[in-house]
Amino acid sequence: MPSLLDLAGLQDAVPDGIDGISAAPTLLGKPQQPRPFLYREFSGYGGQQSVRAGNWKAIRTNMSRGNLAIELYNLTEDPGEQKNVADQHPEIVEKLKELMEQQHTKSELFPLRPIDAPAAKPRKKRA
Numbered sequence: 001m002p003s004l005l006d007l008a009g010l011q012d013a014v015p016d017g018i019d020g021i022s023a024a025p026t027l028l029g030k031p032q033q034p035r036p037f038l039y040r041e042f043s044g045y046g047g048q049q050s051v052r053a054g055n056w057k058a059i060r061t062n063m064s065r066g067n068l069a070i071e072l073y074n075l076t077e078d079p080g081e082q083k084n085v086a087d088q089h090p091e092i093v094e095k096l097k098e099l100m101e102q103q104h105t106k107s108e109l110f111p112l113r114p115i116d117a118p119a120a121k122p123r124k125k126r127a
Helices: 002-007 090-103
Strands: 038-042 048-053 056-060 071-074
Touching: 038 090, 048 090, 056 090, 071 090
Parallel strands: none
Antiparallel strands: 038 048, 048 056, 056 071
């Protein structure tokens, strides 16, 4: 929506609460202001979450199996994401983890297990 409104000359008409940005500069061959980060999640393929900020990319995979470990890649030095450097940069992992938590919206239709799954209800004892 921000792109369409921008292209129509209605930049000020973007409703409050829209988190998108206009891609109009790119479409018009002008410099695009970089986003501070890109967040993505997908409940399929075992549950996935990723965030990219600058040259860093943090990812979680196989979340439906309880995996909450975050892998970290420096895309400038490792564009093929072959060397996980999370152990060498715990402060960056923590910052990107916080972004994952802030950007995630709980979904009952497409849950990211284990962070969206409701807590297991205790079984009632039979008399």
